[in-house]
Amino acid sequence: MSDASKPAGFYTLKTLTPGAAQLHKLSALLTLLLLVFGFALASPAFLSVNNTLTVLLQTSVIGLLGIGMTMVIITGGIDLSVGSVLALSGVITGMSVKVGLPVVPAMTLGVIAGGLCGAFNGFVITRLRIPPFVATLGMMLIARGIALQLTGAAPISQLGEAFGVLGNGALFRVVEMRENGFPRVVFPGIPYPAILLLIVAIGAAYLLRRRQIGRHIYATGSNEEAARLSGVRVDSAKLYAYVMSGALAGLAGNVLMSRLVTAQPSEGVMYELDAIAAAVIGGASLSGGVGGVSGTMIGAFIIGILRNGLNMAGVSAFIQQIVIGFVVIGAVWIDQIRNRP
Amino acid sequence: MTEHPLVEMIDIEKHFGGVRAVEHVSLDLWPGEVVGVLGHNGAGKSCLMRILSGAMIPNGGEIRVGGQPVQFTEPNDARAVGIETIYQTLALADHLDAPKNLFLGRELKTRFGNLDDARMLEEAREVLARLNPNFKNLRDPVSSLSGGQRQVIAIARAIYFDTKILIMDEPTAALGPSETAMVADLIRQLRAEGIGIFLVSHDMHDVFDLCDRVVVMNKGRIVGAHAIEEVSKDDVLSLIVKGELPADWSARNLEAAQ
Numbered sequence: 001m002s003d004a005s006k007p008a009g010f011y012t013l014k015t016l017t018p019g020a021a022q023l024h025k026l027s028a029l030l031t032l033l034l035l036v037f038g039f040a041l042a043s044p045a046f047l048s049v050n051n052t053l054t055v056l057l058q059t060s061v062i063g064l065l066g067i068g069m070t071m072v073i074i075t076g077g078i079d080l081s082v083g084s085v086l087a088l089s090g091v092i093t094g095m096s097v098k099v100g101l102p103v104v105p106a107m108t109l110g111v112i113a114g115g116l117c118g119a120f121n122g123f124v125i126t127r128l129r130i131p132p133f134v135a136t137l138g139m140m141l142i143a144r145g146i147a148l149q150l151t152g153a154a155p156i157s158q159l160g161e162a163f164g165v166l167g168n169g170a171l172f173r174v175v176e177m178r179e180n181g182f183p184r185v186v187f188p189g190i191p192y193p194a195i196l197l198l199i200v201a202i203g204a205a206y207l208l209r210r211r212q213i214g215r216h217i218y219a220t221g222s223n224e225e226a227a228r229l230s231g232v233r234v235d236s237a238k239l240y241a242y243v244m245s246g247a248l249a250g251l252a253g254n255v256l257m258s259r260l261v262t263a264q265p266s267e268g269v270m271y272e273l274d275a276i277a278a279a280v281i282g283g284a285s286l287s288g289g290v291g292g293v294s295g296t297m298i299g300a301f302i303i304g305i306l307r308n309g310l311n312m313a314g315v316s317a318f319i320q321q322i323v324i325g326f327v328v329i330g331a332v333w334i335d336q337i338r339n340r341p
Numbered sequence: 342m343t344e345h346p347l348v349e350m351i352d353i354e355k356h357f358g359g360v361r362a363v364e365h366v367s368l369d370l371w372p373g374e375v376v377g378v379l380g381h382n383g384a385g386k387s388c389l390m391r392i393l394s395g396a397m398i399p400n401g402g403e404i405r406v407g408g409q410p411v412q413f414t415e416p417n418d419a420r421a422v423g424i425e426t427i428y429q430t431l432a433l434a435d436h437l438d439a440p441k442n443l444f445l446g447r448e449l450k451t452r453f454g455n456l457d458d459a460r461m462l463e464e465a466r467e468v469l470a471r472l473n474p475n476f477k478n479l480r481d482p483v484s485s486l487s488g489g490q491r492q493v494i495a496i497a498r499a500i501y502f503d504t505k506i507l508i509m510d511e512p513t514a515a516l517g518p519s520e521t522a523m524v525a526d527l528i529r530q531l532r533a534e535g536i537g538i539f540l541v542s543h544d545m546h547d548v549f550d551l552c553d554r555v556v557v558m559n560k561g562r563i564v565g566a567h568a569i570e571e572v573s574k575d576d577v578l579s580l581i582v583k584g585e586l587p588a589d590w591s592a593r594n595l596e597a598a599q
């Protein structure tokens with residue numbers, strides 16, 4: 001039967017107007033404000049400068065992972081390996097520093113390692129035609145295994161002061177020396193991870209909205225066959241998204257390990273869920289073709305604040321897991337309703 | 342007429358496992374000619390057209406464009422030599438709007454390599470207005486448009502670029518009468534410009550109205566290729582259904598010739 005002869009109404013079933021996407025983002029933003037408001041009432045320390053900084057740091061890791069995840073999700077895929085790739089990249093950076101490489105080249109090496117993991121994901125998905133879920137699940141084990149094997153499962157510490165700058169430093173920090181010889185922080189400054197997140201977010205938004213590769217990423221996820229027939233190199237678009245996801249996981253790994261001033265091969269377990277949740281809460285659709293950086297940023301802050309706020313309110317780690325679990329299901333459920341005719 | 346046909350397909354074959362979708366098909370197309378491709382559902386029309394548009398790689402046979410053998414491995418290869426296709430499935434990305442679909446894969450860019458969405462919108466507005474003056478929903482995702490509006494976008498995309506050969510796989514299936522008439526006018530206009538057109542259709546009226554030649558496929562083979570003057574609608578129907586002309590066809594044709 002000819003597809004085109006189906007009644008016109010058929011095509012309007014999956015309608016997703018820009019209005020609906022805007023509405024979704026707005027409701028996410030509202031949720032975010034409600035969370036801030038609620039947690040501020042529950043514990044006075046929540047809005048303190050120090051805690052705000054902590055939230056910023058936590059969120060920057062989720063945000064970096066979430067941006068890469070958003071690109072992958074827009075192509076209609078998923079990347080379950082980011083938590084493990086984060087650990088592997090951090091370990092590679094840590095080991096490079098240990099053998100005497102300066103911090104910047106070492107971190108670059110870590111990011112490249114992440115990108116290579118992503119490239120492998122992309123290769124397995126586009127060439128071997130393995131579904132993204134399976135391919136990246138494999139990488140999740142592979143990257144974690146390599147990280148543990150390389151380190152003998154032991155954290156690499158004593159990486160030096162320079163290694164900790166990215167995670168602990170801040171721009172415009174004002175410190176004054178007190179008479180007793182101890183420093184006093186007058187203005188805590190803007191943490192480097194937050195600045196890094198902002199730069200990456202702007203760059204990714206630019207790629208997705210203003211560059212051809214971004215357009216092709218959306219087209220691939222929207223209708224892969226149509227994109228192919230229109231001359232889009234769908235395999236390149238997918239590969240690009242997975243490499244970005246891997247590299248950003250590498251960057252997030254460096255931020256996290258630098259914050260701890262330790263390379264931890266067991267860091268980042270389950271982080272992929274936070275990243276997926278951030279993207280989906282922000283309006284990305286697991287069926288592809290929809291999503292954006294600004295939405296994912298809101299989603300990342302919701303997850304970051306939820307974790308931090310529950311902590312501050314003294315909710316046990318077990319209960320936190322339960323809450324986040326429901327939030328993830330809820331976010332995907334909203335995605336489902338949105339796509340329902 | 343030029344020395345060579347615009348395109349020649351020689352002994353094209355395509356099979357999927359045991360299914361022989363296209364078998365030993367040879368077909369050519371000359372400038373300013375409209376060739377109707379007919380056949381029952383599953384006869385292999387779309388497969389043949391997809392092979393010519395680079396969307397499907399044949400198992401055997403040769404394609405020549407302007408007398409030169411070519412190898413199409415992806416749709417871009419066919420587009421590069423001026424073959425544009427309106428696919429039966431339309432091939433639109435649902436979440437993108439009309440201008441983005443129109444220029445998909447061939448985006449206009451600014452000097453700095455950024456997407457020039459403003460210019461794409463303007464160009465799209467112009468070419469779409471040519472086909473449907475009432476087309477207003479330029480910023481809506483195409484999933485929210487009607488089947489006819491979607492079809493108009495697919496047609497616009499195929500004629501916007503420098504087209505020499507146009508493949509139309511059931512281009513009017515979802516169109517209303519006035520849009521169908523518009524497409525018929527468009528076909529006549531393109532033919533006058535010397536563009537060659539393959540028109541896949543089930544609509545006998547359109548075929549006899551627009552085509553210079555009809556080719557009928559049955560179970561992957563061409564069972565008849567005739568100038569439009571030498572066959573009647575009943576003759577073509579017989580070719581489609583039975584795979585052969587009515588018994589009295591040659592006698593009738595001889596009579597008519599005298």
Ligand SMILES: Nc1ncnc2c1ncn2[C@@H]1O[C@H](COP(=O)(O)OP(=O)(O)OP(=O)(O)O)[C@@H](O)[C@H]1O
Nearest residue numbers: 001002357360362381382383384385386387388389
């Ligand atoms: N991708 C594919 N994989 C397997 N079989 C296919 C594929 N595409 C087409 N076929 C088969 O090839 C045959 C010809 O299909 P085709 O789409 O060319 O028919 P058609 O003449 O265009 O029919 P319609 O009038 O319904 O559009 C059919 O038997 C179909 O099942």
Ligand SMILES: [Mg+2]
Nearest residue numbers: 386387429510
């Ligand atoms: Mg067909």
